[in-house]
Amino acid sequence: MNTVKIESEILGAVESLRGEAVDMLCELVGHASLLGEEASAQEVMARRFGELGLKVDHFEIDEEKIRQHPGYSPSLVSYQGRRNVVGIHHPAGRATGRSLILNGHIDVVPIGHPRLWSQSPFEPRVEGDRVYGRGAADMKAGIVAYTMAFKALRNLGYEPAAPVYLQSVIEEECTGNGALACLVAGYTADAALIPEPSGECVQTSQMGVMWLAIDVYGVPVHASRAQEGIAATTFAQYMVDELRALERRWNEPASRHPMYCNHAHPINFNLGKLSGGEWPSSVPTHCRADLRISYYPGKKVPDVKAEVESLLKAAHAKHPNAASVRYEVSYRGFQCEGLVIDMEEPAIATLIQCHQDLLNAEPGRYAMTATSDVKFFHLYGNIPSTCYGPSGQNIHGVDESVSIASMQRVAAVYALYIARWCGLNRLG
Template sequence: MAPASDPMSLAGSPGFLPALTQAVADGHEACITLLADLVRHPSLLGQEQSAQDLIAGVFTGLGLTVDRFSIDLDALRSMPGFSPAVTAPDGRDNVVGIYQPRVHSGRSLILNGHIDVVPTGPADLWSADPFDPVIRDGRMYGRGVGDMKAGIAAYIAAFSALRRMGYQPAAPVFFQSVVEEECTGNGALACLHRGYRADAAVIPEPFGQTLMTAQVGVMWLQIVVTGTPAHVLDTGAGRNAIESAYAIAGHLKPLEQAWNDRACPHRHAAFDGHNHPIHFNLGKIEGGEWASSVPTRCTLDMRIGFHPGQDPAAVRAAVEDTIAQALRTDPALNGVKAEVSYGGFQAEGFALPEDAEVLAELEASHHAVTGGIPRRVAMTCTTDARFFALYGDTPATCYGPHASRIHGIDESVDLASVQEVTAVLALFIARWCGLEPIVEQ
């Protein structure tokens, strides 16, 4: 295909899309192989380094400049968007592949993905080893295969497909593989601290080829409940900390319901299509000392959602006021104490303008490849997109493959959707960044 004089128009030239689709198809097996290799590295929290070694090697092989750096909590602590760490960051790195064009004539881009994965849960409930990926009926199974190693493999495959065609972006592109997305987001925040900015950011999260237009805020908190111990021969002499903990969690439910009420002043218009966008989740409980003793202490770990525009400090105050009122007014909690602390996500929500160019260009690329129009969705979770949109002057969204049972048993990704997402991302890069021909040195 002859080079076009205008790097921004090449993607619309005759024959470009069929050639791109073929280049993506030619690289699909390599993409699947890379995805399987990534899944075989069990990059749980604190164990991401071997997977990052693999990513760094892939970036080097693509001719990218590799920037590998650790998370400096002291440097991040004063930045907006910081979340208290849940584990020591020692020896854990982000990896960024930096591409620079010969001539910067297009719009710059960040392609971001997180390498960390959540725990597997009971391995015996999986149909196969969660870190030994298998393919059945067009799907690959394994922990992290959808959330979100398939997205990382897809953005690498998209760049590779353009190179096979003899082209490269006409603007800087930063390929980010970050840690700690699943608990704080401090990996992406560290990229901002390092100076990474662009005209847009796309994160290929496994949201079924939809375009993310908004996301809720998310906060992690821990409630330590202290009761009064007693022998079970007279349970009335004590206050059961475990039962009291459940009671306190129950008292938070009306707050959840209030924030979901359509008359709530905090409710964001982006979530008009959701009946229940705000979720309070009791995710972990530990308590008790002895089967024949009334338990003294119980610890609850909760995840609560809140609307874009709600100040995290105000959210914390509302939670603490609700608990304090419960302790004052509920006779079942007489004599019970509760202490609230915060670790992990303290993540604000955000919404993109409906006319954001990154949404329009992704929508056009999706339509060109698939013939359909992607749904625009306000997500009831958080992603690292918030850092770019809120603090980095970089409009950000998510567009990625179809996955099922993420964070669950037998997580899987549809491989045909990975190939389609690869083609959409490659076309988006061509449309957003423009292209220049590769000149052999």
């Protein structure tokens, strides 16, 4: 097949689907697929995969099957009624190429306070080149991009000459157990790509991430004698401030992983939620601090826990009120390692070349200071994998949005990648 010809055909085929791509993205944004509420959005994905002629597999996560897996993270809510959806392509013609997983997460993070948004976060808005709404960038545009990539090839009269699995998974934003469940269910391939919103850059590495909670129990008294009590809220903030010494230490140049030497502030300990107190006229009995901490590739989860707990123990012991205040550390949500991606892997080098050939520029590369579902393919599936997706703004923030033109370019690159990595058969 003439490479220049297929490139030109792909660009045109993807552009012809622009209106459908925007409609699909708006439809998905309109489904508030928050944690535990993903069902309706997954019904959309099952329908879309079916319309592509894919065999559709939708299944609940069996937590008992994944609980002993090293990639498992403690769940936050029940998995009952919450499904992964996988569109399965097996070539009708002879299978001659290499297989591929295209993975995206359907879940979105909370919106924060709605009064901060320009309009309802789940009422999608199209303005110029951008679609606004929670999840537009992170990462429903990516799901649309790989769906349209597959459809563009079909519209040109081709099918991938190898198995391709389009995965729409739940719970990437807090555990990753959705993608893990796909791996445990037997979904594997020669490569995996995730269109997380990367600004059309190729991911080179990602952090390990851990969620932990510190529960503090103080000494309550009437507010009129507040000086005689010990407020759990104040003590919890003290413990968090002491923990930040570890954040500062890991950010020091001598402590950095080579992939993050030039990053302004790679390690972040985020106090995401602080809840405590019972009554305005009572010194607070209890306070819970929920944190997300990050750490470099190569660090193991048990070692990070030991370091964190040692620091908290020392902080508690040196406080003058230590004898009167009790604290506990617990772990739910992310408990995952970081990783480094080999850019010379054929699967990754092919992606870079597809971007360069189609868009006439070398793609940027970035060391991710968060985590993604790449970890399951890379660390546990022995599947070369990376993130490459469209340009988004205000991810996890207010008035989140994504560039339509960028989404279209990513779809075109993915279509060319399928053509080169999987090979193509003529349909009919």
